[in-house]
Amino acid sequence: MKRKTLVLACALIGLLVTSPLAGTAPAQEKKIVAKLADILSPDHPHSRTWMYFAEKVKERTGGRVEIQVFHSAQLGQTKDLFQSLQAGSIEMAKMPTSFSNEWIPEVKVFDLAYLFHGRDELWRVFRGDVGKRFMNQIYPKYGLTGIMWVDDGGRSIFTNKPVRKPEDLKGLKIRVQPSDIQIQAINEMGGIATPMAFGEVYLALQQKVLDGAENSPVLFWTSKQWEVCKVYSLTEQFWSVSTLLANKKWWDGLPKDVQTQLLAAGQDAEKYFLEIYTGDEQKAYGWLKEKGVQIITDVDKATFEKRVQPVYAGFEKKYGREIVDQVRAAATKK
16 A cells, blocks of 8 residues: 555656746747748859858757748749838848839839949948948838848940940840839930840840840859850949848847847858859859850940939939938948
């Protein structure tokens, strides 16, 4: 009898020890998993930057946050990504201003031709008051949170003939991004602007639906569009501006320390991006030359810049001159 009582007592003690009610240790914190989407190939500097960002997030949060990177339009083209981002079905995505300006008119300023004369000017704007205003005030109005900036270099025209002056563009159908400002600019420069999704460009060039397109040397290389266009003219009319954005509702639900860690990882990733992108940019010119692409450097940029002034007049009439002046002042500030 005594033995049975002892066994029963031990069993009851065991149940109490293993019971959830008996434990005093806090439950393990649930890992935060977020999707980050882009349309570019895994070898592009943007995609490599997102992978680096994911690593830094894991490191800074001690594994509390996992960023799953989806490249190569695995989750859709840019318009799909924007809609998914606002709906919250994906947490983060890279968004070029030339695509998001359909929904965020303030970013149209970055589409103006010859607004910037080099990467240094662009990044002075990103890191100054104008850049902070976009991140902290403008994007949140649209249910988004800005995490970091990237660029994709100066965009130049490529076709199968040199483009040195506006007359050289006459009659040429040039693919542009779906930006009314960029469409008007290419038309003013002398071409026939033809908006088209990025994924459709190669075939359109191959089938002569397009005569050419415009993009950065890095994206011209990684997209393999040099296989069908053998002349790259350094018109450098636009600078590609993109932001890594997060769904604001999701972001606001994160612990404050996690938000801080993600923004710090974003700063790490910006530095990493600039290091690898500038290196790839120089390599791209060498690779293109090896593949027989002619690089045209003696472009009359001054004349092209004069030709696009009506675009500025139209922009300022519709949106005001203040934002243009602010960007230019920030860009040239020493």
